[in-house]
Amino acid sequence: MSDATSSRDTMAPIRRPRRWHIAVFLLPAFLVYSAVMILPLIETLRLSLFNTVDGEPAFVGLANFKVLFGDARWAADFWNALKNNVIFFIIHMLVQNPIGVALAAMLSIPKLRFAAFYRTAIFLPTLLSFVIVGFIWKLILSPIWGVSPYLMDLVGLKSFFSPWLGKPDTALIAVSLISVWQYVGIPMMLIYAALLNIPEEVIEAAECDGVTGWSQFWKIKLPLILPAIGIISILTFVGNFNAFDLVYTVQGALAGPDKSTDILGTLLYRTFFGFQLQLGDRSMGATIATVMFLIILAGVSLYLFVIQRRMRRYQF
Amino acid sequence: MSKARASLSRTTLVHLALIGYTLIAVFPVFLTLINSMKSRNAIFRNPMQLPTTETFDLVGYTTVLGQGDFASYFQNSFIVTVAAIALVLLFGAMAAFALSEYRFRGNTLMGLYLALGIMIPIRLGTVAILQGMVATGLVNTLTALILVYTAQGIPLAVFILSEFMRTVSDDLKNAGRIDGLSEYAIFFRLVLPLVRPAMATVAVFTMIPIWNDLWFPLILAPSEATKTVTLGSQLFIGQFVTNWNAVLAALSLAILPVLVLYLVFSRQLIRGITSGAVK
Amino acid sequence: MGSLQLKSVRKSFGPVDVLKGIDLDVKDGEFVIFVGPSGCGKSTLLRIIAGLEDATSGSITIDDQEVATVPPAKRGIAMVFQSYALYPHLNVKDNMGLGLKQAGTPKDEIDRRVAKASAMLSLEKYLTRRPAELSGGQRQRVAIGRAIVREPKLFLFDEPLSNLDAALRVNTRLEIARLHRELKATMIYVTHDQVEAMTLADKIVVLDAGVIQQVGSPMELYNRPANLFVAGFIGSPGMNFIDAGRLGVSDAKTIGVRPEHVALSRDAGTWQGKVVHVEHLGADTIVYLESEAIGTLTVRLFGEHHHAVGDVVFATPSADQTHRFDAVGQAIR
Incomplete structure (x- = not known):
């Protein structure tokens, strides 16, 4: 290209008008997204480094985090909420995703009758709000109504019934299972879609090679849907560490009984807005939000840079 | 013969499992709906029974409709959801078009920037969002909610729509350019009509979390005049915990619109999820 | 009128030079075909002439007017695309008329030109149909009709036959040859198929690696190839x-x-x-x-x-x- 510059004016780069339309197309989304999402997020992260000292906002470095992790007033609540949140996530991974995969595997059996009906029905709870879901289950599990003991009596398990939501040692599991009940439709649908994407020829080739039934699922289909399982895992992770509504609806802002269902979302809410006698604390709220941000960021990075890189994506 | 029988018994097992799970999924909703139409005594005595002529009672509904301001809650939810979806679709599609159609410096960077919000929940910025809304006087307005939900919906919309816009034929857009259409006309008149199915998918994905959200209405717009249905029913049910008729009726009222919409659009919705989501 | 001149037209995408200085003269009424293997830059060159792609440097004149920064619609060109590129939501008549409507042509003039073009291509029966209701061959004729009604200085064809099956391809080739005779218009045509090039062109431009290898009539290229590339590319078997x-x-x-x-x-x-x-x-x-x-x-x-x-x-x-x-x-x- 060096010879181009040396010669006549026709060789000079052509000047052309600015393409303003690109900016016009991008601007509205960019402005709203930046102003309402990104800047507040950054501001929240910044606020976590400030606190009120003698009535004046002052830069305190990582002091807020030190308080959150170590101070007697905060640390117990925080570690409790974090522990509960981890349990909440583990229950989802162990219950929601395997059930979702199993349902999807059954639904994708070729020529299965009523498949569309099952699919539609099982996905229904996913569309309902946490508020509805929370209250419905609160009623059903309520010992006052007696629906659960009645149903358990039908299968001879009446003696096992107890007011799970009211007991500290079972409340978290119960709430997690309610959440699983609501969200199982999402992994089911994503896995179902991934299974439908496997070309028929591959399955037919497996049939010809004598790989059928269960071993076909384990040896052929499961490896091919691993990327989809990766996606649902990260979606579950982000959703779980950001959860709030269900616990708030079922157990209230205090996440009772005795904070046994307290997760980071409810802790953030109580900290930021206060409840009953405790006043809201903006700086500590921002600090908790920052911790949640870092946890989610770590999870997403792990997924994007480690899991997704290692995982083979198959081109059909 | 034996193989056929084995597969028959396998199919039966599959159906049993699916019916079992379908019951688990649908039963609680069904239970709520039937009991909302029964008298108080019947709710407790025979929760499993369909309402009969003797037990049929709409007292719950009359309480709800008499007490809570549900019509206005519905209106608020409706305005917020429709406005936010419209903005998400318009702004998202415009940005998606710019990213998928033009080569310019910073294209990839802009794409990544807009994609951040798919994974990072907007809730984490709540502390500063509330501050901003207070500063601009938008607290307790529907505008605040619309803005937040628009920002929340844009990342996924840009992501899905730009995937689809890449499939619109270049030749078609070029034919439009030769026929003298401006870039804006090419976007609005040629490309948008062709990505309508993807727009429907995005609309559904955007709608569900907005309609169901409790967090932002609770924080940004809890006043009586701006309450959404989700927040309204949450507070209402909280007040009437002991009035089972009213609680069940309020729940049913909150379920019904979603249920009706779902039954009408479930096919499109599921097609959208299965075709667009895992790409 | 419709003459075209290219002077040292260059195009690079970042560090990759796709066209390395193209000089070309096309006289009024000529049928010029660009051939070359895929990736040789022939489509890019056509799109630069159309104004759909900007040249990095160089000059492009149509009828002695510099058009390098003129938008496509103002260059007096019409283009027929490989994938037809018909507007799916418009019927045949509106597909052909849209360009004129955008340019503010009076309605009766549009009608007159559409009627003439559709008669030429025997499309009268289909004027109210949508593209989805037409066969592949009919769609390609509509695409050609859309070019004709604009009465352009230059017709540009971008591999117009490659989506058609073998029999239809021969028919449409004959049709294009007939149109060229009737319209006496200047046509520039891109293809990778040397049979199309040999049968249609007045002048063939052989491109490889972004450089013109030879320009000449089909028989000149066959009888007197300028270099090994042209010698190997024209003729089958090679x-x-x-x-x-x-x-x-x-x-x-x-x-x-x-x-x-x-x-x-x-x-x-x-x-x-x-x-x-x-x-x-x-x-x-x-x-x-x-x-x-x-x-x-x-x-x-x-x-x-x-x-x-x-x-x-x-x-x-x-x-x-x-x-x-x-x-x-x-x-x-």
């Missing part, structure tokens, strides 16, 4: 290239001879070889020889001939139809 050293020729590096310019004999000839494969095409017979003296040789015989694999035969090139190339691949004249 020209035989023989290392000049093996023939004892010292003033050339490579000797080329077309398969149809070699005679076979069972008794005597220049090169002795063994038949390794025979293809019977009906009108032609293609014989592949392996010769110790010159390597592999492809021979095209007219009509039916019977040679068995393993037969020993003699091949003789027709003396005045061999081509000589120098060390850098340029033809020696």
Whole structure:
């Protein structure tokens, strides 16, 4: 290209008008997204480094985090909420995703009758709000109504019934299972879609090679849907560490009984807005939000840079 | 013969499992709906029974409709959801078009920037969002909610729509350019009509979390005049915990619109999820 | 009127130079075809002429007017696309009329031109149909009609036949040739199919690696290829290239001879070889020889001939139809 510059004016780069339309197309989304999402997020992260000292906002470095992790007033609540949140996530991974995969595997059996009906029905709870879901289950599990003991009596398990939501040692599991009940439709649908994407020829080739039934699922289909399982895992992770509504609806802002269902979302809410006698604390709220941000960021990075890189994506 | 029988018994097992799970999924909703139409005594005595002529009672509904301001809650939810979806679709599609159609410096960077919000929940910025809304006087307005939900919906919309816009034929857009259409006309008149199915998918994905959200209405717009249905029913049910008729009726009222919409659009919705989501 | 001049047109995408200085003159009424292997830059060049892509540098004039920064709609061109690119939501009539409507042409003028073009292409019956209700051939005719109604200075065709099946391709090729005769318009046509190029063009432009290899009439390219690339690209099966050293020729590096310019004999000839494969095409017979003296040789015989694999035969090139190339691949004249 060096010879181009040396010669006549026709060789000079052509000047052309600015393409303003690109900016016009991008601007509205960019402005709203930046102003309402990104800047507040950054501001929240910044606020976590400030606190009120003698009535004046002052830069305190990582002091807020030190308080959150170590101070007697905060640390117990925080570690409790974090522990509960981890349990909440583990229950989802162990219950929601395997059930979702199993349902999807059954639904994708070729020529299965009523498949569309099952699919539609099982996905229904996913569309309902946490508020509805929370209250419905609160009623059903309520010992006052007696629906659960009645149903358990039908299968001879009446003696096992107890007011799970009211007991500290079972409340978290119960709430997690309610959440699983609501969200199982999402992994089911994503896995179902991934299974439908496997070309028929591959399955037919497996049939010809004598790989059928269960071993076909384990040896052929499961490896091919691993990327989809990766996606649902990260979606579950982000959703779980950001959860709030269900616990708030079922157990209230205090996440009772005795904070046994307290997760980071409810802790953030109580900290930021206060409840009953405790006043809201903006700086500590921002600090908790920052911790949640870092946890989610770590999870997403792990997924994007480690899991997704290692995982083979198959081109059909 | 034996193989056929084995597969028959396998199919039966599959159906049993699916019916079992379908019951688990649908039963609680069904239970709520039937009991909302029964008298108080019947709710407790025979929760499993369909309402009969003797037990049929709409007292719950009359309480709800008499007490809570549900019509206005519905209106608020409706305005917020429709406005936010419209903005998400318009702004998202415009940005998606710019990213998928033009080569310019910073294209990839802009794409990544807009994609951040798919994974990072907007809730984490709540502390500063509330501050901003207070500063601009938008607290307790529907505008605040619309803005937040628009920002929340844009990342996924840009992501899905730009995937689809890449499939619109270049030749078609070029034919439009030769026929003298401006870039804006090419976007609005040629490309948008062709990505309508993807727009429907995005609309559904955007709608569900907005309609169901409790967090932002609770924080940004809890006043009586701006309450959404989700927040309204949450507070209402909280007040009437002991009035089972009213609680069940309020729940049913909150379920019904979603249920009706779902039954009408479930096919499109599921097609959208299965075709667009895992790409 | 419709003449086109390109002067040192260059195009690069980042560090990749796609076009490395193209100079070309197209006279009014000429049918010019750009051919070359895929990736040679021919489509990019056409899109630069249309204004759909910006040249990095250089000048483009249509009817002596510089158009390098003029938007496509104002260049007085019309384009027919490979994928037809019909507007799916408009019927045939509106598809053809949209460009004129955008330019503010009066309605009765639009109607007149659409009627004329659709008569020319026998599309009258389909004017109210949508593209989805037409067959592939009909869609391509609508796309051509859309170009005709604009009465452009230049018609641009971007591989217009490659989406059609073989039979339809021949028909549409004849149709385009007829249109060129009737309209007497300047046409620029891109294809990778040398048969289309040879049958339609007044002038063929052979491109490779972003450089024009040769410009000339179809027969010029066939009879007097300027270099090894053109010699190998035009003609099928491709020209035989023989290392000049093996023939004892010292003033050339490579000797080329077309398969149809070699005679076979069972008794005597220049090169002795063994038949390794025979293809019977009906009108032609293609014989592949392996010769110790010159390597592999492809021979095209007219009509039916019977040679068995393993037969020993003699091949003789027709003396005045061999081509000589120098060390850098340029033809020696």
